Amino acid sequence: MKPRTAPPEQRRTALLDAAAELVLAKGISGFTVEDVTNAAQVAKGTFYLYFRSKEQLVRALRERFINDLVARQRAALRRLPADDWPGRLRRWMELSLRGYLAHAELHDALFQHDGDAAESATGHPADPAHNGHAAELAEIIQAGSESGAFALTDPSLAVVLLYNTMHGTADYLVERSRGGALSKAETNRVIAELLKLCERYTETSREAPLRSEGAR
Amino acid sequence: MKPRTAPPEQRRTALLDAAAELVLAKGISGFTVEDVTNAAQVAKGTFYLYFRSKEQLVRALRERFINDLVARQRAALRRLPADDWPGRLRRWMELSLRGYLAHAELHDALFQHDGDAAESATGHPADPAHNGHAAELAEIIQAGSESGAFALTDPSLAVVLLYNTMHGTADYLVERSRGGALSKAETNRVIAELLKLCERYTETSREAPLRSEGAR
DNA sequence: ACCTGAACACCGTTCAAGT
C-alpha cells in the first residue's frame, strides 16, 4: 500500500522539511522521530533508511540552513564592484546579520546551546575550513588584505574574530527579538555599530584622515 | 541503611560534582541520571529531590562554571589601578579567554551546540542583564566611556559586540585545542589580535598618534 | 523530613516480514 515509491532525494527532502517545521514548533528535543515520519507520511522505520540517527538529521538541517544563507549572500555580493573590499566586507556583515535575523526562529531553534558532545560537523567555530559561511568572509578579508585595503597583520586571525563578532551579535539580536518586537531602528543601530567595529579594526576609515578631537 | 543523612546543600554539591565529571567523560546526552546517582552514592529517586530534571541539572552546572570564572576574574582585576580603563579592558579580555581555555573541556562539553529549545537561563547572549560575566565587561566599558578613555557612541552596544568577539574566539581556541596541542605561541597570538581589535575599536591607541603609512 | 528503588511511560533504533 505505497502508491508509488517517491524519488529518494525527494523523500529525504520531505523528511527534512517536516523536521524543520517541527523544530520550530517544539524544539529539537521536543519532537520525536515518529512525529517526523507521520508528517512525511512514511513509516517510522523508513526514517532510518535516510538518516543514521535523529542527531544526524539535526546536523543535516543545520547544514541546509547555512548553505541557503551562503547561497543568498553570494548572489547579493556578486553585484558589487569586485575590488571594493571594504564595501564587500560591510555588505557581508550586514547581509549575514539580516539573514540570520530573517530566519531568527529557525536559527534559534537549530543552534540553541545544549546537548551533546558529539563531533560538530557544521559547528559554530569560525574555522573557514569547516564552515562555508566563514569561508566567504575569509575570502574577502584575504583578498582585501593583499590589495592593501585592510591593515591587518594576520588576516586569518582577523576572520576568526570578525566572524564571531557577527555571529554572536546575531544571536543576541535573535534573542532580543523573541519576547516582543525588535524595532527596525534598533537593528539598524546594531548594524551600524558592527560596521564601525569592522572599519576601525581593519583601519578602513583612513580616507577621512582628520576628525577634530576634543582633548581627553 | 543510610548511615547519616548528609547536609542537604552538600548532597546537592556532590550531585553537581559527579555530574561535572560525567559530562566531561561522556558528554551531556551521554550520561544518565542513574550514572549521577551511582557516582554520588544515592538512590535514583533522590536525584529528583534536588533537581527538577536532568536539564535543570545541566543549567546549574553552567551557572556554576560561569560563577567560578567571574569570581576568579574579579579577584584578579581588583589588583589593577582602579582608573586605568583600557588596561582593565585588556585584562578582562585576556583573563576571560585564558579562563575558558584553562577549563576548555568542561566549557566545551557544557556549551556545545545542540539540544533543546527551552529557555536558556544562563545562555550565551551578551545581555549583561542575564549574564554575570558580560555584566563585568559592561561595567568596564561604561566607566571607561564616561571617563573619556573610550571613544564609543553607544557603550552598551559595544559590550554586546566585544563580549561576543571574546566568547566566540574562546570557542574557536577550545575547538582547536581539542585535536592536538594548541601551542602557547598560538594562544598568545590570538590574544594579541583580540587586544588589538579592542584597542582599535575603542580607539584607545591614540597615545601613539603617528605611524608611518604606505600610500593606497 | 528525607531516602529508596521498583514500576511506568516514552522514544530512539532495529529487524523480520511484506511488495
Add this chain to the structure above:
DNA sequence: ACCTGAACACCGTTCAAGT
C-alpha cells in the same frame, strides 16, 4: 530495492513504602 510497523532497549520521571 524499498518500505512497513511491531518489538526491543534504554532512560527520565514518579510514587508508594520505608526509616
